[in-house]
Amino acid sequence: xxxxxxxPLHHGLDDLQxxxxxxxxxxxxxxxxxxxxxxxxxxxxxxxxIDADDDTDLLSVEIEELCFELLVLQSPLARDLRLVxxxxxxxxxxxxxxxxxxxxxxxxxxxxxxxIPPKLRGQxxxxxxxxxxxxxxxxxxxxxxxxxxxxxxxxxxxxxDRLHREFVSAIFESHAATDxxxxxxxxxxxxxxxxxxxxxxxxxxxxxxxxxxxxxxPEHRGAVxxxxxxxxxxxxxxxxxxxxxxxx
Amino acid sequence: xxxxxxxxxxxSQSASYADSHAAVSPPVFELRDLSVFxxxxxxxxxxxxxxxRNQITAFIGPSGCGKTxxxxxLNRMNDLIEGARVDGDVLYxxxxxxGPDVSPTVVRRHIGMVFQKPNPFPKSIFENVAFGPRVNGVxxxxxxxxIVERSLQGAALWDEVxxxxxxxxxxxxxxxxxxxxxxxxIAVEPEVILMDEPCSALxxxxxxxxxxxxxxxxxxxxxxxxxxxxxxxxxxxxxxAFFTAEINPDSDRRTGIxxxxxxxxxxxxxxxxxxxxxxxxxxxx
Numbered sequence: 001x002x003x004x005x006x007x008p009l010h011h012g013l014d015d016l017q018x019x020x021x022x023x024x025x026x027x028x029x030x031x032x033x034x035x036x037x038x039x040x041x042x043x044x045x046x047x048x049x050i051d052a053d054d055d056t057d058l059l060s061v062e063i064e065e066l067c068f069e070l071l072v073l074q075s076p077l078a079r080d081l082r083l084v085x086x087x088x089x090x091x092x093x094x095x096x097x098x099x100x101x102x103x104x105x106x107x108x109x110x111x112x113x114x115x116i117p118p119k120l121r122g123q124x125x126x127x128x129x130x131x132x133x134x135x136x137x138x139x140x141x142x143x144x145x146x147x148x149x150x151x152x153x154x155x156x157x158x159x160x161d162r163l164h165r166e167f168v169s170a171i172f173e174s175h176a177a178t179d180x181x182x183x184x185x186x187x188x189x190x191x192x193x194x195x196x197x198x199x200x201x202x203x204x205x206x207x208x209x210x211x212x213x214x215x216x217x218p219e220h221r222g223a224v225x226x227x228x229x230x231x232x233x234x235x236x237x238x239x240x241x242x243x244x245x246x247x248x
Numbered sequence: 249x250x251x252x253x254x255x256x257x258x259x260s261q262s263a264s265y266a267d268s269h270a271a272v273s274p275p276v277f278e279l280r281d282l283s284v285f286x287x288x289x290x291x292x293x294x295x296x297x298x299x300x301r302n303q304i305t306a307f308i309g310p311s312g313c314g315k316t317x318x319x320x321x322l323n324r325m326n327d328l329i330e331g332a333r334v335d336g337d338v339l340y341x342x343x344x345x346x347g348p349d350v351s352p353t354v355v356r357r358h359i360g361m362v363f364q365k366p367n368p369f370p371k372s373i374f375e376n377v378a379f380g381p382r383v384n385g386v387x388x389x390x391x392x393x394x395i396v397e398r399s400l401q402g403a404a405l406w407d408e409v410x411x412x413x414x415x416x417x418x419x420x421x422x423x424x425x426x427x428x429x430x431x432x433x434i435a436v437e438p439e440v441i442l443m444d445e446p447c448s449a450l451x452x453x454x455x456x457x458x459x460x461x462x463x464x465x466x467x468x469x470x471x472x473x474x475x476x477x478x479x480x481x482x483x484x485x486x487x488x489a490f491f492t493a494e495i496n497p498d499s500d501r502r503t504g505i506x507x508x509x510x511x512x513x514x515x516x517x518x519x520x521x522x523x524x525x526x527x528x529x530x531x532x533x
Contacts, residue, residue: 002526002531002532003531003532004530004531005530005531005532006529006530006531009529009530010530010531075479076529077478077482077516077517077528077529078516078517078518078519078524078525078528078529079518079525079529080529081516081517082517082518214518215517215518
Protein backbone atom coordinates (compact mmCIF):
# COMPACT_ATOMS: atom_id res chain seq x y z
CA UNK A 1 0.00 0.00 0.00
CA UNK A 2 1.23 3.47 -0.82
CA UNK A 3 1.00 5.96 2.00
CA UNK A 4 0.74 9.62 1.15
CA UNK A 5 3.14 11.58 3.32
CA UNK A 6 2.56 14.89 1.60
CA UNK A 7 -1.19 15.18 1.60
CA PRO A 8 -1.28 19.02 1.79
CA LEU A 9 0.71 19.10 -1.45
CA HIS A 10 -1.43 16.46 -3.10
CA HIS A 11 -4.69 18.09 -2.04
CA GLY A 12 -3.32 21.35 -3.44
CA LEU A 13 -2.50 19.61 -6.72
CA ASP A 14 -6.01 18.10 -6.90
CA ASP A 15 -7.42 21.57 -6.38
CA LEU A 16 -5.09 22.96 -9.06
CA GLN A 17 -6.17 20.33 -11.59
CA UNK A 18 -9.83 20.94 -10.83
CA UNK A 19 -9.37 24.68 -11.38
CA UNK A 20 -7.51 24.19 -14.66
CA UNK A 21 -10.22 21.84 -15.91
CA UNK A 22 -12.85 24.40 -14.92
CA UNK A 23 -10.97 27.12 -16.79
CA UNK A 24 -10.68 24.87 -19.84
CA UNK A 25 -14.33 23.97 -19.69
CA UNK A 26 -15.34 27.65 -19.43
CA UNK A 27 -13.04 28.52 -22.35
CA UNK A 28 -14.47 25.72 -24.47
CA UNK A 29 -17.96 26.89 -23.68
CA UNK A 30 -17.06 30.46 -24.64
CA UNK A 31 -15.85 29.19 -28.04
CA UNK A 32 -19.24 27.67 -28.77
CA UNK A 33 -21.22 30.57 -27.31
CA UNK A 34 -19.22 33.23 -29.17
CA UNK A 35 -19.66 31.34 -32.44
CA UNK A 36 -23.41 31.11 -31.87
CA UNK A 37 -23.65 34.77 -30.87
CA UNK A 38 -21.80 35.78 -34.02
CA UNK A 39 -23.86 33.64 -36.36
CA UNK A 40 -27.17 34.61 -34.71
CA UNK A 41 -26.02 38.21 -34.35
CA UNK A 42 -27.11 37.95 -30.70
CA UNK A 43 -25.90 41.17 -29.05
CA UNK A 44 -27.30 40.25 -25.65
CA UNK A 45 -25.39 36.96 -25.54
CA UNK A 46 -22.27 38.75 -26.83
CA UNK A 47 -22.50 41.18 -23.91
CA UNK A 48 -22.89 38.32 -21.42
CA UNK A 49 -19.76 36.71 -22.83
CA ILE A 50 -17.80 39.95 -22.59
CA ASP A 51 -18.94 40.56 -19.00
CA ALA A 52 -18.18 37.00 -17.92
CA ASP A 53 -14.56 37.35 -19.01
CA ASP A 54 -13.74 39.06 -15.70
CA ASP A 55 -14.63 35.82 -13.89
CA THR A 56 -12.36 33.90 -16.23
CA ASP A 57 -9.55 36.35 -15.50
CA LEU A 58 -10.10 35.92 -11.76
CA LEU A 59 -9.99 32.13 -12.04
CA SER A 60 -6.75 32.43 -13.99
CA VAL A 61 -5.23 34.69 -11.31
CA GLU A 62 -6.31 32.23 -8.60
CA ILE A 63 -4.59 29.43 -10.50
CA GLU A 64 -1.42 31.51 -10.75
CA GLU A 65 -1.51 32.20 -7.00
CA LEU A 66 -2.11 28.56 -6.20
CA CYS A 67 0.83 27.45 -8.38
CA PHE A 68 3.10 29.96 -6.70
CA GLU A 69 1.92 28.92 -3.25
CA LEU A 70 2.52 25.24 -4.00
CA LEU A 71 6.02 26.01 -5.26
CA VAL A 72 6.87 28.14 -2.24
CA LEU A 73 5.35 26.05 0.51
CA GLN A 74 5.38 22.50 -0.79
CA SER A 75 8.50 22.21 -3.01
CA PRO A 76 6.93 19.71 -5.39
CA LEU A 77 9.22 17.30 -7.24
CA ALA A 78 9.11 14.92 -10.19
CA ARG A 79 5.59 14.52 -11.64
CA ASP A 80 4.17 16.92 -9.03
CA LEU A 81 6.64 19.58 -10.13
CA ARG A 82 5.90 18.97 -13.80
CA LEU A 83 2.20 19.31 -13.04
CA VAL A 84 2.64 22.72 -11.37
CA UNK A 85 4.93 24.08 -14.10
CA UNK A 86 2.66 22.77 -16.87
CA UNK A 87 -0.43 24.14 -15.14
CA UNK A 88 1.11 27.62 -15.03
CA UNK A 89 1.75 27.48 -18.78
CA UNK A 90 -1.64 25.93 -19.59
CA UNK A 91 -3.28 28.62 -17.48
CA UNK A 92 -1.83 31.35 -19.73
CA UNK A 93 -2.82 29.51 -22.90
CA UNK A 94 -6.41 29.00 -21.76
CA UNK A 95 -6.75 32.55 -20.55
CA UNK A 96 -5.48 33.86 -23.90
CA UNK A 97 -7.81 31.52 -25.79
CA UNK A 98 -10.78 32.84 -23.78
CA UNK A 99 -9.72 36.43 -24.59
CA UNK A 100 -9.65 35.60 -28.31
CA UNK A 101 -13.20 34.32 -28.08
CA UNK A 102 -14.24 37.51 -26.29
CA UNK A 103 -12.81 39.31 -29.33
CA UNK A 104 -15.32 37.37 -31.46
CA UNK A 105 -18.12 38.47 -29.15
CA UNK A 106 -16.93 42.05 -29.62
CA UNK A 107 -16.80 41.52 -33.40
CA UNK A 108 -20.45 40.42 -33.18
CA UNK A 109 -21.28 44.01 -32.22
CA UNK A 110 -19.22 45.44 -35.04
CA UNK A 111 -20.75 43.11 -37.61
CA UNK A 112 -24.32 43.67 -36.37
CA UNK A 113 -26.61 44.35 -39.33
CA UNK A 114 -24.16 42.89 -41.84
CA UNK A 115 -25.21 39.88 -43.87
CA ILE A 116 -22.42 37.29 -43.83
CA PRO A 117 -22.51 35.13 -47.01
CA PRO A 118 -23.74 31.54 -46.35
CA LYS A 119 -20.46 29.89 -47.36
CA LEU A 120 -18.51 31.99 -44.87
CA ARG A 121 -21.12 31.30 -42.16
CA GLY A 122 -20.66 27.58 -42.71
CA GLN A 123 -16.92 27.92 -42.47
CA UNK A 124 -17.18 29.93 -39.23
CA UNK A 125 -19.33 27.14 -37.77
CA UNK A 126 -16.75 24.52 -38.81
CA UNK A 127 -13.84 26.54 -37.35
CA UNK A 128 -15.76 27.06 -34.08
CA UNK A 129 -16.53 23.36 -33.76
CA UNK A 130 -12.95 22.43 -34.58
CA UNK A 131 -11.47 24.90 -32.05
CA UNK A 132 -13.80 23.64 -29.31
CA UNK A 133 -12.87 20.06 -30.17
CA UNK A 134 -9.14 20.81 -29.97
CA UNK A 135 -9.57 22.42 -26.55
CA UNK A 136 -11.56 19.40 -25.38
CA UNK A 137 -8.91 16.95 -26.55
CA UNK A 138 -6.05 18.93 -25.04
CA UNK A 139 -7.67 19.23 -21.64
CA UNK A 140 -8.67 15.57 -21.71
CA UNK A 141 -5.00 14.80 -22.22
CA UNK A 142 -4.15 16.97 -19.19
CA UNK A 143 -6.88 15.54 -16.96
CA UNK A 144 -6.06 11.94 -17.80
CA UNK A 145 -2.30 12.58 -18.07
CA UNK A 146 -2.40 11.00 -21.51
CA UNK A 147 0.80 11.99 -23.34
CA UNK A 148 -0.18 10.36 -26.64
CA UNK A 149 -3.45 12.31 -26.83
CA UNK A 150 -1.59 15.52 -25.89
CA UNK A 151 0.82 14.98 -28.78
CA UNK A 152 -2.04 14.11 -31.14
CA UNK A 153 -3.61 17.57 -30.73
CA UNK A 154 -0.71 18.96 -32.79
CA UNK A 155 -1.71 16.78 -35.74
CA UNK A 156 -5.43 17.30 -35.31
CA UNK A 157 -4.82 21.06 -35.46
CA UNK A 158 -3.95 20.67 -39.17
CA UNK A 159 -7.67 20.56 -39.92
CA UNK A 160 -8.30 23.94 -38.27
CA ASP A 161 -5.28 25.43 -40.08
CA ARG A 162 -6.71 24.19 -43.40
CA LEU A 163 -10.18 25.56 -42.57
CA HIS A 164 -8.56 28.89 -41.75
CA ARG A 165 -6.73 29.03 -45.07
CA GLU A 166 -9.90 28.12 -46.97
CA PHE A 167 -11.83 30.74 -45.04
CA VAL A 168 -9.36 33.49 -46.00
CA SER A 169 -9.56 32.47 -49.69
CA ALA A 170 -13.35 32.48 -49.47
CA ILE A 171 -13.28 36.01 -48.02
CA PHE A 172 -11.19 37.18 -50.99
CA GLU A 173 -13.59 35.51 -53.41
CA SER A 174 -16.64 37.02 -51.73
CA HIS A 175 -15.02 40.41 -51.64
CA ALA A 176 -14.27 40.28 -55.36
CA ALA A 177 -17.53 38.65 -56.47
CA THR A 178 -20.10 40.25 -54.19
CA ASP A 179 -20.60 43.49 -52.36
CA UNK A 180 -18.78 42.24 -49.22
CA UNK A 181 -17.18 45.46 -47.97
CA UNK A 182 -13.53 45.81 -47.12
CA UNK A 183 -14.24 46.59 -43.48
CA UNK A 184 -16.37 43.47 -43.10
CA UNK A 185 -13.77 41.41 -44.96
CA UNK A 186 -11.06 42.55 -42.57
CA UNK A 187 -13.28 41.86 -39.57
CA UNK A 188 -14.02 38.34 -40.84
CA UNK A 189 -10.34 37.67 -41.58
CA UNK A 190 -9.54 38.60 -37.99
CA UNK A 191 -12.25 36.24 -36.73
CA UNK A 192 -10.72 33.42 -38.74
CA UNK A 193 -7.38 34.28 -37.24
CA UNK A 194 -8.84 34.18 -33.70
CA UNK A 195 -10.08 30.60 -34.22
CA UNK A 196 -6.75 29.58 -35.69
CA UNK A 197 -4.95 31.03 -32.63
CA UNK A 198 -7.23 29.16 -30.24
CA UNK A 199 -6.14 25.99 -32.05
CA UNK A 200 -2.49 26.92 -31.45
CA UNK A 201 -3.17 27.48 -27.75
CA UNK A 202 -4.85 24.06 -27.60
CA UNK A 203 -1.73 22.55 -29.21
CA UNK A 204 0.36 24.17 -26.44
CA UNK A 205 -1.96 22.76 -23.78
CA UNK A 206 -1.62 19.32 -25.37
CA UNK A 207 2.16 19.60 -25.39
CA UNK A 208 2.23 20.57 -21.70
CA UNK A 209 -0.11 17.66 -20.94
CA UNK A 210 2.44 15.45 -22.68
CA UNK A 211 5.14 16.96 -20.45
CA UNK A 212 3.16 16.14 -17.29
CA UNK A 213 2.56 12.60 -18.46
CA UNK A 214 6.08 11.59 -19.45
CA UNK A 215 8.46 14.54 -19.01
CA UNK A 216 8.85 14.95 -22.74
CA UNK A 217 8.85 18.40 -24.34
CA PRO A 218 8.59 18.40 -28.13
CA GLU A 219 11.43 20.33 -29.74
CA HIS A 220 10.40 23.48 -31.49
CA ARG A 221 12.11 23.88 -34.83
CA GLY A 222 13.03 27.52 -34.31
CA ALA A 223 14.65 26.79 -30.94
CA VAL A 224 16.52 23.81 -32.39
CA UNK A 225 17.88 26.01 -35.20
CA UNK A 226 18.93 28.75 -32.76
CA UNK A 227 20.61 26.23 -30.46
CA UNK A 228 22.54 24.75 -33.37
CA UNK A 229 23.61 28.27 -34.42
CA UNK A 230 24.85 28.98 -30.88
CA UNK A 231 26.75 25.70 -30.83
CA UNK A 232 28.49 26.47 -34.13
CA UNK A 233 29.39 29.98 -32.96
CA UNK A 234 30.83 28.55 -29.75
CA UNK A 235 32.79 25.92 -31.69
CA UNK A 236 34.22 28.55 -34.02
CA UNK A 237 35.56 30.49 -31.03
CA UNK A 238 37.27 27.40 -29.58
CA UNK A 239 40.84 27.21 -30.95
CA UNK A 240 41.08 23.52 -29.99
CA UNK A 241 38.09 22.64 -32.08
CA UNK A 242 39.28 20.65 -35.07
CA UNK A 243 35.89 20.72 -36.80
CA UNK A 244 36.05 24.49 -37.01
CA UNK A 245 39.68 24.38 -38.18
CA UNK A 246 38.78 21.90 -40.90
CA UNK A 247 35.97 24.08 -42.06
CA UNK A 248 38.29 27.02 -42.60
CA UNK B 249 51.16 11.52 -4.23
CA UNK B 250 49.45 9.40 -6.82
CA UNK B 251 45.90 8.46 -5.98
CA UNK B 252 46.31 4.93 -7.23
CA UNK B 253 49.10 4.27 -4.79
CA UNK B 254 47.00 2.43 -2.24
CA UNK B 255 49.56 -0.19 -1.27
CA UNK B 256 52.59 2.03 -0.83
CA UNK B 257 53.96 0.81 -4.15
CA UNK B 258 57.03 2.55 -5.46
CA UNK B 259 56.47 5.70 -7.45
CA SER B 260 57.55 4.06 -10.70
CA GLN B 261 55.01 1.28 -10.29
CA SER B 262 52.12 3.62 -9.82
CA ALA B 263 53.41 5.87 -12.59
CA SER B 264 53.44 2.95 -14.98
CA TYR B 265 49.91 2.13 -13.88
CA ALA B 266 48.85 5.69 -14.57
CA ASP B 267 50.58 5.64 -17.98
CA SER B 268 49.02 2.40 -19.04
CA HIS B 269 45.60 3.75 -18.12
CA ALA B 270 46.13 7.25 -19.44
CA ALA B 271 44.13 6.63 -22.60
CA VAL B 272 40.92 5.67 -20.82
CA SER B 273 41.18 6.84 -17.26
CA PRO B 274 38.91 4.70 -15.09
CA PRO B 275 36.25 6.42 -13.01
CA VAL B 276 37.11 7.32 -9.41
CA PHE B 277 34.83 4.62 -8.11
CA GLU B 278 33.23 1.67 -9.73
CA LEU B 279 30.96 -0.43 -7.54
CA ARG B 280 30.17 -3.79 -9.05
CA ASP B 281 27.47 -5.98 -7.52
CA LEU B 282 28.38 -4.66 -4.10
CA SER B 283 26.69 -6.28 -1.11
CA VAL B 284 27.53 -5.41 2.49
CA PHE B 285 26.91 -7.86 5.31
CA UNK B 286 26.84 -7.37 9.05
CA UNK B 287 27.55 -10.95 10.14
CA UNK B 288 24.84 -13.03 8.41
CA UNK B 289 22.57 -10.07 7.70
CA UNK B 290 22.81 -8.58 4.24
CA UNK B 291 22.32 -4.84 4.78
CA UNK B 292 22.51 -3.86 1.12
CA UNK B 293 22.80 -5.87 -2.07
CA UNK B 294 23.84 -5.69 -5.72
CA UNK B 295 24.80 -2.04 -5.92
CA UNK B 296 26.30 -0.91 -9.23
CA UNK B 297 27.45 2.68 -9.38
CA UNK B 298 30.13 4.59 -11.25
CA UNK B 299 31.42 7.81 -9.72
CA UNK B 300 33.32 10.21 -11.96
CA ARG B 301 35.95 12.72 -10.98
CA ASN B 302 35.06 16.18 -9.69
CA GLN B 303 31.43 15.33 -9.48
CA ILE B 304 29.16 15.53 -6.48
CA THR B 305 27.15 12.36 -6.08
CA ALA B 306 24.23 12.27 -3.65
CA PHE B 307 22.80 9.15 -2.03
CA ILE B 308 19.17 9.53 -1.01
CA GLY B 309 16.52 7.17 0.33
CA PRO B 310 14.53 6.31 3.44
CA SER B 311 16.20 5.24 6.68
CA GLY B 312 17.55 1.72 6.59
CA CYS B 313 17.98 1.68 2.81
CA GLY B 314 21.74 1.15 3.01
CA LYS B 315 22.97 4.50 1.71
CA THR B 316 25.27 5.18 4.66
CA UNK B 317 26.46 1.57 4.57
CA UNK B 318 27.44 1.97 0.92
CA UNK B 319 29.10 5.32 1.65
CA UNK B 320 31.12 3.79 4.48
CA UNK B 321 32.18 0.91 2.25
CA LEU B 322 33.92 3.43 -0.03
CA ASN B 323 36.72 4.04 2.45
CA ARG B 324 36.50 0.80 4.42
CA MET B 325 34.89 2.47 7.40
CA ASN B 326 32.75 -0.64 7.85
CA ASP B 327 35.92 -2.59 8.65
CA LEU B 328 35.70 -1.03 12.11
CA ILE B 329 32.42 -2.85 12.74
CA GLU B 330 32.70 -6.40 14.04
CA GLY B 331 31.40 -8.94 11.52
CA ALA B 332 31.07 -6.47 8.63
CA ARG B 333 32.18 -7.73 5.23
CA VAL B 334 31.62 -6.87 1.58
CA ASP B 335 30.87 -8.97 -1.43
CA GLY B 336 31.43 -7.68 -4.97
CA ASP B 337 33.96 -5.03 -5.95
CA VAL B 338 34.71 -1.50 -4.84
CA LEU B 339 37.16 -0.37 -7.50
CA TYR B 340 38.99 2.88 -6.82
CA UNK B 341 40.70 3.97 -10.04
CA UNK B 342 40.39 0.36 -11.12
CA UNK B 343 41.95 -1.06 -7.95
CA UNK B 344 39.92 -3.18 -5.55
CA UNK B 345 40.21 -1.37 -2.21
CA UNK B 346 39.34 -4.62 -0.45
CA GLY B 347 42.25 -6.37 -2.18
CA PRO B 348 44.69 -8.33 0.00
CA ASP B 349 47.58 -5.86 -0.36
CA VAL B 350 45.54 -2.74 0.29
CA SER B 351 45.95 -0.94 3.57
CA PRO B 352 42.72 0.57 4.99
CA THR B 353 44.71 3.42 6.50
CA VAL B 354 46.08 4.37 3.10
CA VAL B 355 42.60 4.09 1.60
CA ARG B 356 41.27 6.54 4.19
CA ARG B 357 44.11 8.93 3.47
CA HIS B 358 42.88 9.13 -0.14
CA ILE B 359 39.25 9.07 0.77
CA GLY B 360 38.37 11.38 3.64
CA MET B 361 35.15 11.54 5.56
CA VAL B 362 32.95 14.17 7.19
CA PHE B 363 30.35 12.93 9.64
CA GLN B 364 26.82 13.89 10.54
CA LYS B 365 27.73 15.44 13.86
CA PRO B 366 30.73 17.76 13.80
CA ASN B 367 33.39 15.91 15.76
CA PRO B 368 36.46 18.08 16.22
CA PHE B 369 39.19 16.69 18.47
CA PRO B 370 39.27 18.35 21.91
CA LYS B 371 42.30 20.27 20.76
CA SER B 372 43.05 23.66 19.29
CA ILE B 373 41.77 24.63 15.85
CA PHE B 374 45.36 24.48 14.58
CA GLU B 375 45.97 21.01 16.01
CA ASN B 376 42.69 19.69 14.61
CA VAL B 377 43.85 20.52 11.09
CA ALA B 378 47.54 19.72 11.62
CA PHE B 379 46.82 16.30 13.12
CA GLY B 380 46.50 14.35 9.87
CA PRO B 381 49.50 15.88 8.09
CA ARG B 382 51.58 15.31 11.24
CA VAL B 383 50.60 11.63 11.28
CA ASN B 384 51.59 11.52 7.62
CA GLY B 385 55.07 12.75 8.52
CA VAL B 386 54.98 16.49 8.03
CA UNK B 387 57.23 17.82 10.80
CA UNK B 388 58.39 21.35 9.96
CA UNK B 389 56.36 24.04 11.69
CA UNK B 390 56.36 26.28 8.63
CA UNK B 391 55.02 23.45 6.45
CA UNK B 392 52.29 22.65 8.97
CA UNK B 393 51.33 26.31 9.21
CA UNK B 394 51.05 26.51 5.45
CA ILE B 395 48.87 23.40 5.32
CA VAL B 396 46.62 24.65 8.14
CA GLU B 397 46.10 28.00 6.46
CA ARG B 398 45.47 26.43 3.06
CA SER B 399 43.02 23.90 4.48
CA LEU B 400 41.12 26.44 6.57
CA GLN B 401 40.91 28.67 3.53
CA GLY B 402 39.74 25.72 1.48
CA ALA B 403 37.00 25.13 4.02
CA ALA B 404 36.10 28.84 4.01
CA LEU B 405 36.87 29.14 7.70
CA TRP B 406 40.21 30.94 7.69
CA ASP B 407 38.92 34.50 7.99
CA GLU B 408 36.73 33.56 10.94
CA VAL B 409 39.42 31.78 12.98
CA UNK B 410 42.80 33.11 11.88
CA UNK B 411 43.17 35.17 15.06
CA UNK B 412 42.32 32.31 17.40
CA UNK B 413 43.99 29.28 15.87
CA UNK B 414 45.21 28.10 19.22
CA UNK B 415 41.85 28.17 20.99
CA UNK B 416 39.80 24.98 21.28
CA UNK B 417 37.97 23.70 18.20
CA UNK B 418 35.06 22.89 20.48
CA UNK B 419 34.53 26.61 21.11
CA UNK B 420 33.34 27.15 17.54
CA UNK B 421 29.69 27.23 16.47
CA UNK B 422 28.19 24.03 15.01
CA UNK B 423 28.55 25.26 11.45
CA UNK B 424 32.13 26.36 12.05
CA UNK B 425 32.92 23.01 13.69
CA UNK B 426 31.61 21.20 10.61
CA UNK B 427 33.76 23.36 8.36
CA UNK B 428 36.69 22.65 10.69
CA UNK B 429 36.05 18.94 10.13
CA UNK B 430 36.04 19.59 6.37
CA UNK B 431 39.34 21.49 6.75
CA UNK B 432 40.70 18.54 8.73
CA UNK B 433 39.57 16.17 5.97
CA ILE B 434 41.18 18.19 3.18
CA ALA B 435 44.43 18.82 5.12
CA VAL B 436 45.70 15.37 4.13
CA GLU B 437 44.90 16.16 0.49
CA PRO B 438 42.46 13.36 -0.17
CA GLU B 439 41.02 12.88 -3.62
CA VAL B 440 37.55 12.00 -2.41
CA ILE B 441 35.49 13.41 0.44
CA LEU B 442 32.63 11.31 1.77
CA MET B 443 29.98 13.27 3.63
CA ASP B 444 27.45 11.52 5.82
CA GLU B 445 24.56 13.94 6.35
CA PRO B 446 27.01 16.77 6.97
CA CYS B 447 24.34 19.42 7.48
CA SER B 448 21.70 17.60 9.49
CA ALA B 449 22.91 19.21 12.73
CA LEU B 450 23.32 22.67 11.21
CA UNK B 451 21.01 25.67 10.86
CA UNK B 452 20.04 26.91 7.36
CA UNK B 453 22.79 29.56 7.23
CA UNK B 454 25.53 27.12 8.22
CA UNK B 455 24.00 24.59 5.80
CA UNK B 456 24.10 27.12 2.96
CA UNK B 457 27.74 27.84 3.81
CA UNK B 458 28.67 24.14 3.65
CA UNK B 459 26.75 23.66 0.39
CA UNK B 460 28.50 26.68 -1.10
CA UNK B 461 31.80 25.22 0.07
CA UNK B 462 31.00 21.93 -1.67
CA UNK B 463 30.57 23.80 -4.95
CA UNK B 464 33.82 25.70 -4.38
CA UNK B 465 35.91 22.61 -3.69
CA UNK B 466 34.39 20.25 -6.21
CA UNK B 467 36.90 21.26 -8.88
CA UNK B 468 39.62 19.75 -6.67
CA UNK B 469 37.76 16.85 -5.06
CA UNK B 470 35.23 14.19 -5.81
CA UNK B 471 32.40 14.33 -3.28
CA UNK B 472 29.88 11.73 -2.26
CA UNK B 473 27.16 12.91 0.11
CA UNK B 474 24.44 11.06 1.98
CA UNK B 475 21.52 13.32 2.76
CA UNK B 476 17.96 13.04 4.00
CA UNK B 477 17.22 16.45 2.60
CA UNK B 478 16.07 16.03 -0.98
CA UNK B 479 16.32 19.74 -1.65
CA UNK B 480 19.95 19.57 -0.57
CA UNK B 481 20.63 16.67 -2.92
CA UNK B 482 18.91 18.61 -5.70
CA UNK B 483 20.83 21.81 -4.97
CA UNK B 484 24.28 20.36 -4.57
CA UNK B 485 24.74 17.19 -6.59
CA UNK B 486 25.42 16.33 -10.22
CA UNK B 487 24.27 12.74 -9.94
CA UNK B 488 21.83 11.16 -7.52
CA ALA B 489 21.45 7.57 -6.41
CA PHE B 490 18.14 6.55 -4.89
CA PHE B 491 18.17 3.57 -2.54
CA THR B 492 15.25 1.86 -0.91
CA ALA B 493 14.73 -1.12 1.40
CA GLU B 494 13.10 -4.39 0.52
CA ILE B 495 11.65 -6.64 3.18
CA ASN B 496 13.16 -10.12 2.96
CA PRO B 497 10.45 -12.73 2.48
CA ASP B 498 12.08 -15.20 4.90
CA SER B 499 12.62 -12.74 7.75
CA ASP B 500 11.36 -9.30 8.61
CA ARG B 501 14.81 -7.75 8.06
CA ARG B 502 15.16 -5.18 5.36
CA THR B 503 17.88 -5.15 2.72
CA GLY B 504 18.84 -1.99 0.90
CA ILE B 505 18.87 -1.86 -2.89
CA UNK B 506 19.83 0.76 -5.44
CA UNK B 507 16.75 1.72 -7.41
CA UNK B 508 17.95 4.44 -9.72
CA UNK B 509 21.18 6.31 -10.43
CA UNK B 510 21.01 9.18 -12.87
CA UNK B 511 21.61 12.89 -13.42
CA UNK B 512 20.18 14.81 -10.47
CA UNK B 513 17.94 16.90 -12.70
CA UNK B 514 16.46 13.75 -14.17
CA UNK B 515 15.90 12.09 -10.79
CA UNK B 516 14.00 15.07 -9.39
CA UNK B 517 12.10 16.12 -12.50
CA UNK B 518 11.38 12.90 -14.33
CA UNK B 519 12.66 9.77 -12.58
CA UNK B 520 12.59 6.53 -14.56
CA UNK B 521 11.52 4.24 -11.73
CA UNK B 522 8.11 4.45 -10.11
CA UNK B 523 9.62 3.83 -6.66
CA UNK B 524 11.82 6.91 -7.07
CA UNK B 525 8.82 8.90 -8.26
CA UNK B 526 6.83 7.84 -5.21
CA UNK B 527 9.66 8.65 -2.83
CA UNK B 528 10.49 12.11 -4.14
CA UNK B 529 6.81 13.05 -4.35
CA UNK B 530 6.20 11.84 -0.79
CA UNK B 531 4.12 8.78 -1.60
CA UNK B 532 5.98 6.07 0.26
CA UNK B 533 5.04 2.47 -0.27
